[in-house]
Amino acid sequence: MHTITLIPGDGIGPEITQAVKDIFAAAQVPVQWEELNAGQTTFDQSGELLPQALLDSLERNKVGLKGPLTTPVGKGFRSINITLRQRFDLYQNVRPAITTEGIASRYSGIDLVLFRENTEGLYSGLEVYDERLGIADSISRITLEGCHKICYAAFAYAAKHGRKKVTLAHKANILKLAGSMMINACREVSREFPDIIFEDKIIDNMCMQLVNKPEQFDVIVTTNLFGDILSDLCAGLVGGLGVVSGANIGDTTAIFEAVHGSAPDIAGQGKANPTAMLRSGLMMLHHIGEAGYADRIEQALNATLKQKDKCTGDLGGKASTSEFAQAIIDNLA
Numbered sequence: 001m002h003t004i005t006l007i008p009g010d011g012i013g014p015e016i017t018q019a020v021k022d023i024f025a026a027a028q029v030p031v032q033w034e035e036l037n038a039g040q041t042t043f044d045q046s047g048e049l050l051p052q053a054l055l056d057s058l059e060r061n062k063v064g065l066k067g068p069l070t071t072p073v074g075k076g077f078r079s080i081n082i083t084l085r086q087r088f089d090l091y092q093n094v095r096p097a098i099t100t101e102g103i104a105s106r107y108s109g110i111d112l113v114l115f116r117e118n119t120e121g122l123y124s125g126l127e128v129y130d131e132r133l134g135i136a137d138s139i140s141r142i143t144l145e146g147c148h149k150i151c152y153a154a155f156a157y158a159a160k161h162g163r164k165k166v167t168l169a170h171k172a173n174i175l176k177l178a179g180s181m182m183i184n185a186c187r188e189v190s191r192e193f194p195d196i197i198f199e200d201k202i203i204d205n206m207c208m209q210l211v212n213k214p215e216q217f218d219v220i221v222t223t224n225l226f227g228d229i230l231s232d233l234c235a236g237l238v239g240g241l242g243v244v245s246g247a248n249i250g251d252t253t254a255i256f257e258a259v260h261g262s263a264p265d266i267a268g269q270g271k272a273n274p275t276a277m278l279r280s281g282l283m284m285l286h287h288i289g290e291a292g293y294a295d296r297i298e299q300a301l302n303a304t305l306k307q308k309d310k311c312t313g314d315l316g317g318k319a320s321t322s323e324f325a326q327a328i329i330d331n332l333a
C-alpha cells in the first residue's frame with residue numbers, strides 16, 4: 001500500500017479529484033490518500049495559502065497528487081506551484097502530449113513528451129525594479145548542474161521508454177552564453193546514450209515545426225520559460241488543457257497535477273472533465289511502480305473516450321463529471 005498526499009485544490013479541483021479517487025477505488029489500486037488542502041480554500045479558512053501540515057505530509061510521503069490551486073491575485077502572494085517546485089527541488093516538469101481517439105485534434109500520430117527545467121531560468125524569482133529610473137530586470141539564471149540534470153532526465157526517460165530521439169529547444173543564437181551552456185550540457189549527456197539521436201533546434205523554429213509537423217518529435221527538453229510556453233502549445237496540439245497530464249519530479253519527491261486551472265466558471269456544476277487529473281494520476285502510478293493498474297485504467301479511459309455520450313461537454317458529450325467517472329469504472333476490464 002502506498003500513502004499519497006492528495007491536494008483536492010480549488011474550484012473544480014474537489015470534483016475531479018473525487019472522480020480519480022472513485023476510479024482508483026473501483027480498480028483496487030493499492031494507494032491510501034492523505035488528504036490536505038492548500039490555496040484559496042485554506043486561505044479563506046485559516047489565512048494560510050500553503051499550510052505546514054501539507055508540506056510535512058509531502059515530506060513524509062514523497063508523492064503527491066494535486067488539483068488546481070487558485071493563488072489570490074495581489075501583491076505578496078507568491079505562486080503556490082512555484083513555491084512547491086522550489087521547496088522540493090522538483091526540477092523536472094514532464095508533460096506528455098499524445099493524440100487520442102475520441103479527443104478532437106487537428107492532428108494524428110503525435111506521441112511526444114516534453115521535459116521542462118522547472119526551478120531555474122526566468123522563474124528563479126530574481127527581479128529588480130527601479131521605479132525612479134523605470135527599469136525592471138528579470139534575471140534568468142541557469143546553472144550547469146541544472147542543465148545536466150534536466151537533460152539527463154530526458155535522456156534517461158527516452159532510454160527507459162524505448163524512444164528514439166531527444167530534441168533540445170534553445171535560443172543560443174541570441175543567448176550566447178546560457179544557450180551554449182545548455183547545448184554543451186545536453187551534448188555531453190547525449191554521449192552516454194549513443195542509441196538515442198540528439199538534435200537541437202532554435203525555439204522559434206521549434207514552434208513552427210511543432211505546429212507544422214508535430215509527429216516528428218519524440219522527447220523534447222528545454223529551459224523553464226520556453227518549456228512553459230511549449231508545453232501549452234503541445235497541449236493545444238492534442239486536445240487542450242482539459243486532457244493533458246503533468247508531473248513535477250525531483251530526486252526525492254514528485255507531485256502530479258492536471259495542468260489546467262481551477263476553472264471557476266464551471267466549478268461546482270459537475271461539468272469538469274476529469275481526464276487531465278486522471279491521466280496525472282496514471283503518471284503517478286507509473287512513478288510508484290504500479291504500471292499494471294495504470295494500464296488497466298488507461299484502457300478503460302480510452303474506451304470511454306470513444307463513447308461520446310458518456311463524456312463531458314467539453315469533449316462533445318452530455319455526461320457529468322461523476323457520470324463520466326462511472327462510465328470509466330464500467331469499462332474497467
Ligand code: NAI
Nearest residue numbers: 068069070071242259260261262263264265266272273314
Ligand atoms: P483554467 O484552466 O482554470 O480555465 C480555462 C478554461 O478552460 C475555462 O473556460 C474552464 O472552464 C476550462 N477548463 C479548464 N479545465 C477544465 C476541465 N477539466 N474540464 C472542462 N473545462 C475546463 O484557467 P484560468 O481561468 O486562466 O485560471 C483560473 C484559476 O486557476 C486562476 O486562479 C489560476 O491562478 C489558477 N490556475 C492554477 C493552475 C494550477 O494550480 N496548476 C494552473 C493554471 C491556472
Ligand code: MG
Nearest residue numbers: 228229231232
Ligand atoms: Mg504554464
